[in-house]
């Protein structure tokens with residue numbers, strides 16, 4: 001059966017449209033990965049580079065999940081920052097996580113360079129402050145990240161941000177010169193091709209329906225099975241109920257993105273003269289950037305169940321016009337929604353089930369860099385060096401209160417509360 005990506009700009013501009021075959025019959029592997037997003041493919045690539053025989057089972061298409069449809073912004077550290085980690089889990093954990101907080105971006109650049117992946121990668125990510133209080137928080141973030149050894153940061157005053165973002169909404173900002181942006185579906189497709197060049201095999205349209213634990217793990221799809229020494233679970237927000245103990249401690253959240261028609265070179269320069277990507281500092285944040293062909297990609301909001309592109313445009317276009325009223329007459333060509341996975345503490349969940357099933361999930365909205373880091377740490381742990389993986393695996397993981405039915409309304413209320421905080425600046 002032909003499976004399709006979502007209605008995104010990325011799917012319409014993918015470099016590689018080949019569909020891989022579905023799994024038929026029985027196979028064996030050293031490692032079998034569930035899910036071909038950044039977590040799954042970073043794990044698979046790191047393992048293949050170490051010489052492991054790797055198979056990847058993808059329910060739909062490579063990059064079908066969040067990895068092929070996100071904002072494309074490399075944001076360092078974690079959804080909860082290192083000061084929170086220090087307060088809750090102590091200095092040693094904060095220092096260990098601090099040493100890894102800027103590694104994901106380096107892994108991405110390394111993959112792009114070594115495997116020659118064409119994905120419009122550009123440098124420079126801006127955190128934009130809408131209020132004086134947010135600007136103060138950015139000053140603290142700069143000192144915090146610098147204490148953990150990150151030195152590529154520059155504060156922007158009102159004039160500085162205006163030189164980089166053509167909007168009246170911001171009072172200042174912080175630029176991370178080692179942040180940046182790229183075409184996420186083309187990155188994930190490039191990673192898939194790199195894996196295949198190392199002998200890895202990816203099956204599409206091959207949803208894992210059952211996991212049989214044991215000395216070796218056996219995974220069953222509709223028409224086949226794989227027996228492997230190790231399994232990596234990388235289904236994140238799209239995993240559903242396959243592994244109930246992972247579903248209980250996380251919650252999928254929908255977020256929406258629109259993409260305009262290509263803008264004139266003058267308009268591109270007026271909006272984002274340095275071609276940086278931007279996210280604001282609100283809890284329900286807006287994020288935007290230019291695509292490789294000069295469109296504005298604008299995302300924001302967390303809305304449940306908005307799947308129809310017309311409804312997505314109706315939700316996000318007003319936000320875009322609030323930031324850039326000059327786009328009033330510009331047409332929106334693409335609109336889509338995607339799911340990220342929220343955890344109660346907004347920190348990622350890494351761990352093992354039994355001895356030989358590894359998982360990483362729940363990056364809570366900022367997962368591009370962390371999912372690449374997760375893949376490296378899983379590769380190291382399976383290879384026998386688990387110290388860094390175990391720093392994450394040692395963090396407590398909580399069940400969401402209220403059970404499956406109540407989780408969406410509870411978090412929707414949380415989102416509403418935070419949007420009031422954003423509005424009134426408290």
Ligand SMILES: Cc1cc2nc3c(=O)[nH]c(=O)nc-3n(C[C@H](O)[C@H](O)[C@H](O)COP(=O)(O)OP(=O)(O)OC[C@H]3O[C@@H](n4cnc5c(N)ncnc54)[C@H](O)[C@@H]3O)c2cc1C
Nearest residue numbers: 035037038039059065066067070071073208235338367368
């Ligand atoms: C709209 C949107 C914008 C975002 N913007 C940013 C951003 O700008 N910066 C940032 O840092 N983060 C962003 N994120 C978050 C980031 O995209 C994710 O954290 C990250 O891509 C997660 O990668 P993953 O590989 O863990 O999961 P996914 O990319 O979701 O991949 C999971 C894969 O597993 C497959 N799968 C699930 N179940 C099974 C099964 N049973 N059998 C086989 N396969 C299965 C799915 O089909 C899917 O392809 C955004 C997320 C969204 C939705």
